[in-house]
Amino acid sequence: AQSVTQPDIHITVSEGASLELRCNYSYGATPYLFWYVQSPGQGLQLLLKYFSGDTLVQGIKGFEAEFKRSQSSFNLRKPSVHWSDAAEYFCAVGAWGQNFVFGPGTRLSVLP
Amino acid sequence: DGGITQSPKYLFRKEGQNVTLSCEQNLNHDAMYWYRQDPGQGLRLIYYSQIVNDFQKGDIAEGYSVSREKKESFPLTVTSAQKNPTAFYLCASSMGVAEAFFGQGTRLTVV
Numbered sequence: 001a002q003s004v005t006q007p008d009i010h011i012t013v014s015e016g017a018s019l020e021l022r023c024n025y026s027y028g029a030t031p032y033l034f035w036y037v038q039s040p041g042q043g044l045q046l047l048l049k050y051f052s053g054d055t056l057v058q059g060i061k062g063f064e065a066e067f068k069r070s071q072s073s074f075n076l077r078k079p080s081v082h083w084s085d086a087a088e089y090f091c092a093v094g095a096w097g098q099n100f101v102f103g104p105g106t107r108l109s110v111l112p
Numbered sequence: 113d114g115g116i117t118q119s120p121k122y123l124f125r126k127e128g129q130n131v132t133l134s135c136e137q138n139l140n141h142d143a144m145y146w147y148r149q150d151p152g153q154g155l156r157l158i159y160y161s162q163i164v165n166d167f168q169k170g171d172i173a174e175g176y177s178v179s180r181e182k183k184e185s186f187p188l189t190v191t192s193a194q195k196n197p198t199a200f201y202l203c204a205s206s207m208g209v210a211e212a213f214f215g216q217g218t219r220l221t222v223v
Contacts, residue, residue: 032209043116043202043214051209090154094209099145099170104154 002027004091004103012109013081021076021106023091031093033074034100035065038088047089050074061085086110114139118203118215124223125190125197133188133218135203142207144186148172149200149217158201161186190220198222 003026013019025031032051036044048059055067065076074091091103116137125131137144143162147155157170161180175194180186186205190197200219204212 034211036214041200041217041219043118043216044204044212045214046211049211092212094212096209099157099160100206100212102155107152 002093002098002101004093004101006089006091006103006106008106009104010107010109012111014111015083016080019076019078019081019085019108021089021091021108023074023076023103025072025074025091025093025101027072027093027095027101029095029098031095033065033067034092034094035059035063035074035076036090036092037061038090038105040087044090047076081108081110083110083112116203116205116213116215118201118218120218121216123218123220125220126223128192130189130191131220133190133201133203133220135186135188135215137184137186137203137205137213139205139207139213140183141205141213142183143205144180145204145206145212146170146176146178146186146188147202147204149202155202158188 005024034049035047038044047063048057050057050067058064063078088105090105092100094100119134145160146158156172159178161167177189202217203215206212
């Protein structure tokens with residue numbers, strides 16, 4: 001069955017520290033991978049996506065993610081976190097003819 | 113600007129009442145989706161539609177109904193059969209395997 005796991009329910013980092021949010025997937029087909037961010041009471045905004053090619057992808061707001069096929073992972077990183085990055089982050093996968101599958105989300109808190 | 117519009121932002125439902133959540137997109141996307149989000153939880157798929165006049169049940173369709181009479185519109189009705197409708201509802205659309213675009217959500221509360 002297709003699934004996405006985000007092992008960390010809640011992460012707290014200090015402002016200026018680096019960040020890595022983990023995402024692992026189980027998918028039969030070649031997946032297309034996405035990271036979304038959600039602020040409280042808002043919809044989801046796309047941070048970045050991976051379809052093919054370079055396995056390190058750059059996104060908006062200074063985020064990047066690396067696709068590792070051997071580990072079935074697509075971890076999200078940011079070198080220096082800002083207070084405004086506090087939000088919920090969702091990893092998702094998709095494929096031709098398949099619906100998107102979303103992970104449970106990781107809530108990020110940022111300490112001043 | 114292109115995007116997805118959900119209305120209303122807040123909705124209150126009395127016991128036994130049906131309510132309809134609106135979702136309109138001007139992105140010319142073929143596919144549209146409805147998700148339910150409960151506090152601290154991820155997104156659960158209610159219904160989806162890949163083409164006009166066709167839609168499919170998602171993982172938690174019981175107590176909900178939809179229609180897709182126009183490409184740009186995908187309204188969701190929360191019926192009285194849905195026993196626990198209080199949640200945040202998100203509508204999305206996509207084209208092929210490109211990313212999903214989301215509306216700003218509707219928060220439904222039972223009073």
